[in-house]
Amino acid sequence: MRPVVLWTDAVLFLQVAAALAYAWRAARAPHLAATWSQTFKDPAGAAAAVVLAVFLAIGLADSVHFRLRLPDVAGSAPAYSPVTTSLLDLALAHQLEGAESTYSAPLATRAFEKQTIVTEQGVKREYPRLQHAARDLADPARQWRADVLTRAALGAAAGLAATACLAALAAFALARRTGGGWTQAARRIAAGRTTYPLRAVLATVAALCVLSGVIASLTLEYHVFGTDRVGNDLLALVLKSVRTGLVIGTMTTLVTMPIAAGLGLAAGYLGGIIDEVIQYVVTVINSIPYVLLIAAGVLILVIYLDAHPDQFPTAAERTDARLFFLCVILGMTTWTDLCRLIRGEVLKLRELEFVQAAHAFGVPAARIMRVHLLPNVMHVVLINIVINFSSLVLAEAILSYVGVGVDPSMASFGTLINTARFELGREPVIWWTLATAFTFMFALVLAANVFADSVRDAFDPRTARR
Amino acid sequence: MLAFTLRRVLYSVLVLLGVNAVTFVLFFAVNTPDDMARMQLGRRITAEAIERWKAQQGYDKPLFLNARAPGLHKLTDTVFYVTTARAMSLDMGRTNEGIVISEELRHRIVPSMMIAVPTLLLVVFASIATGLGLILYRGTGLERSGVIGLVALMSISTLFFIITGQFVFARVLQLMPISGFVAGRSSPLFVALPVLVLLLAYLGPEARLFRAIFLEELGKDYVRTARAKGLSELGVMGHVLRNSLIPIITSSGLLLPVVFTSTIVTETFFTIPGLGSFTIEGITQQDFNIVRAVVFVGSTLYIVAFLLTDLAYGWADPRVRVK
Numbered sequence A: 001m002r003p004v005v006l007w008t009d010a011v012l013f014l015q016v017a018a019a020l021a022y023a024w025r026a027a028r029a030p031h032l033a034a035t036w037s038q039t040f041k042d043p044a045g046a047a048a049a050v051v052l053a054v055f056l057a058i059g060l061a062d063s064v065h066f067r068l069r070l071p072d073v074a075g076s077a078p079a080y081s082p083v084t085t086s087l088l089d090l091a092l093a094h095q096l097e098g099a100e101s102t103y104s105a106p107l108a109t110r111a112f113e114k115q116t117i118v119t120e121q122g123v124k125r126e127y128p129r130l131q132h133a134a135r136d137l138a139d140p141a142r143q144w145r146a147d148v149l150t151r152a153a154l155g156a157a158a159g160l161a162a163t164a165c166l167a168a169l170a171a172f173a174l175a176r177r178t179g180g181g182w183t184q185a186a187r188r189i190a191a192g193r194t195t196y197p198l199r200a201v202l203a204t205v206a207a208l209c210v211l212s213g214v215i216a217s218l219t220l221e222y223h224v225f226g227t228d229r230v231g232n233d234l235l236a237l238v239l240k241s242v243r244t245g246l247v248i249g250t251m252t253t254l255v256t257m258p259i260a261a262g263l264g265l266a267a268g269y270l271g272g273i274i275d276e277v278i279q280y281v282v283t284v285i286n287s288i289p290y291v292l293l294i295a296a297g298v299l300i301l302v303i304y305l306d307a308h309p310d311q312f313p314t315a316a317e318r319t320d321a322r323l324f325f326l327c328v329i330l331g332m333t334t335w336t337d338l339c340r341l342i343r344g345e346v347l348k349l350r351e352l353e354f355v356q357a358a359h360a361f362g363v364p365a366a367r368i369m370r371v372h373l374l375p376n377v378m379h380v381v382l383i384n385i386v387i388n389f390s391s392l393v394l395a396e397a398i399l400s401y402v403g404v405g406v407d408p409s410m411a412s413f414g415t416l417i418n419t420a421r422f423e424l425g426r427e428p429v430i431w432w433t434l435a436t437a438f439t440f441m442f443a444l445v446l447a448a449n450v451f452a453d454s455v456r457d458a459f460d461p462r463t464a465r466r
Numbered sequence B: 001m002l003a004f005t006l007r008r009v010l011y012s013v014l015v016l017l018g019v020n021a022v023t024f025v026l027f028f029a030v031n032t033p034d035d036m037a038r039m040q041l042g043r044r045i046t047a048e049a050i051e052r053w054k055a056q057q058g059y060d061k062p063l064f065l066n067a068r069a070p071g072l073h074k075l076t077d078t079v080f081y082v083t084t085a086r087a088m089s090l091d092m093g094r095t096n097e098g099i100v101i102s103e104e105l106r107h108r109i110v111p112s113m114m115i116a117v118p119t120l121l122l123v124v125f126a127s128i129a130t131g132l133g134l135i136l137y138r139g140t141g142l143e144r145s146g147v148i149g150l151v152a153l154m155s156i157s158t159l160f161f162i163i164t165g166q167f168v169f170a171r172v173l174q175l176m177p178i179s180g181f182v183a184g185r186s187s188p189l190f191v192a193l194p195v196l197v198l199l200l201a202y203l204g205p206e207a208r209l210f211r212a213i214f215l216e217e218l219g220k221d222y223v224r225t226a227r228a229k230g231l232s233e234l235g236v237m238g239h240v241l242r243n244s245l246i247p248i249i250t251s252s253g254l255l256l257p258v259v260f261t262s263t264i265v266t267e268t269f270f271t272i273p274g275l276g277s278f279t280i281e282g283i284t285q286q287d288f289n290i291v292r293a294v295v296f297v298g299s300t301l302y303i304v305a306f307l308l309t310d311l312a313y314g315w316a317d318p319r320v321r322v323k
Helices: A007-028 A030-041 A043-061 A087-091 A093-097 A140-178 A182-191 A198-219 A234-255 A257-270 A272-286 A290-307 A315-349 A353-360 A365-402 A413-419 A432-459 B002-030 B033-041 B047-057 B079-088 B101-136 B141-154 B158-172 B187-218 B221-228 B233-243 B245-270 B275-284 B288-316 B318-322
Strands: A002-004 A065-069 A080-086 A115-119 A122-126
Touching: A007 A030, A007 A043, A007 A234, A007 A315, A030 A043, A030 A432, A043 A087, A043 A198, A043 A234, A043 A432, A080 A087, A080 A315, A087 A093, A087 A234, A093 A234, A140 A182, A140 A198, A182 A198, A234 A257, A234 A315, A234 A365, A234 A413, A234 A432, A257 A272, A257 A315, A257 A365, A272 A315, A272 B002, A290 A315, A290 A365, A290 B002, A290 B245, A290 B275, A290 B288, A315 A365, A353 A365, A365 A413, A365 A432, A365 B158, A365 B245, A413 A432, A432 B141, A432 B158, B002 B079, B002 B288, B033 B047, B079 B288, B101 B141, B101 B187, B101 B233, B101 B245, B101 B275, B101 B288, B141 B187, B158 B187, B158 B245, B187 B233, B187 B245, B221 B233, B233 B245, B245 B275, B245 B288, B275 B288
Parallel strands: none
Antiparallel strands: A002 A065, A065 A080, A115 A122
């Protein structure tokens, strides 16, 4: 196979690397270590972090892209598939290939719509059996219930076993660190008397393990969340949407960070006419309704992509470029807030002794901004990313729904909801596409909101929940 | 006071000029006048007809710099200068189809305002009530579940409220039409659902913000004094509310343009013929005059919101007035 690095892949992995580097640095700086550990000492924050980590793992698995090598034809150079695949695609191969022909309800054995079937007895109108669900059941009407329950129970048992192993590991690790026997450590975890909320974390892990165990065991023979209009498995679609949400949620703030940080630093530190001009630009951009800015930006982008098809050899690269620039466009409308926050922070910092001293020693302004001020406003950027994340994920859905979001062929919560927009109006009602998309989006955004809350509380004790 | 107001108005004009320039650049980066003519007259069209249409609409000049014109006319004899000058004298011109835009705006602003104004008032009042209620019951299970409920509410997509709202209220219960708008006595029925949706969308963040403001106020000395004098908890809340007015006004003022923009988006979901659908029309029909007019209204609203906020500060806290 031949690896493919899409733009958003590169940025996503750079982000992870940068986050790790920051964590390494923060662990060495006592004040940062203290504030960040505060976030993880909050049970809600730690539990949310676990959920976010799972979503991040799914997103990263979906960001390792490559083109599979096609079977060799004698006498020709090795050829590669025109389709870009990711690690997640490989893991979901069973679901992605097991497409039905149309809608089917969650865990269903038969299709949702009647079809004309020609048999030896003649032509019949009936609900056909699904091609990739409950294939080994002879009489689904009678056996379905027992089969589903057995599979779910097996999955839950596997999940519980995994949790038990992890809990035992945690108890042993705790016992080794604090001394004393592991039964004592287990008792302390159960009573919630640990520095970090191990009980809350383990409870979250247990819930996630059982849930994914049940889903994983059922998905071998069923469409757990049903299928959409063209018969695609919804579980696969919604898992592939996670990456889009993650990319938009984190990259948007990051790609415009240089502008926001540069202008914010300049406005705050240099002041005077420069400050006036930057403030003016910020006000002008803020006072344009953001929907118009985004719509105009996306239209420009689409025109560009249509005019230069040669720059994007595969469809994946094209949709990825659109996603990348959508982040830039979204960032163009949101950088003003970050800029204002950084300016405010710099106004406070520049009166402090170390900046005054640097100024007195004749250090040039550019160097002061880069060496003394920038590192000290980085936490504002980081908190801003965390806080903006959830609203950006929600915004993506709305923009895709209006038609100025990601490419319609890209899996995302917005496109998923958009394709299902008229399903509730049908008779009988098709609820599962919307339910699946909204549930996963809710889980992601809720975890992000809860985590953002504990980050904010740790960095700004004034607003702490008393 | 007069000097302050004058300065603010001048600055507002400057911001409007900037907004106009940005809109112009963005719009003409997407559509050239030739595209617009073809959009308007159809694909099969002679070059002369395009030229005639451009001359008629005033798009036959260079966009920014007319190199062939003498002296100062290099700058004034351009599409940018002419359209900007017209907009600044509040003449919005006509759509490509010849409809007078200011007339159209007057019709269309009615349903938009019927959504935006009640939403704004309801959000502010509901958030204050929720915030105060949570504070009154602080330390109890009611507060805990309330705070959790608000975070959950914040995490639900607006699309969910729109889709399920239309399904439950319009389809199952048949209390109101699914979408559309009719002026007159039945119009409240049409805007009820959009208002409810926007209220739910903004209640979470706003109520949480107000609760945090009240909490901070609650830690101050005058609260302790008031309690020591034996004031009831409700009376204390009265003091807290009065003293929290400034941050409440700030966030409510910031909410006005946000609600306006959300109204634009919400209208398209409910196919209400307000400013939102006008905007979408302008974008899809590549009509610069429409886009500019709506942006103009939107940014004026933003600027007015800021002016109102500043004036409200003086009303809420007489100490501000001195400066």
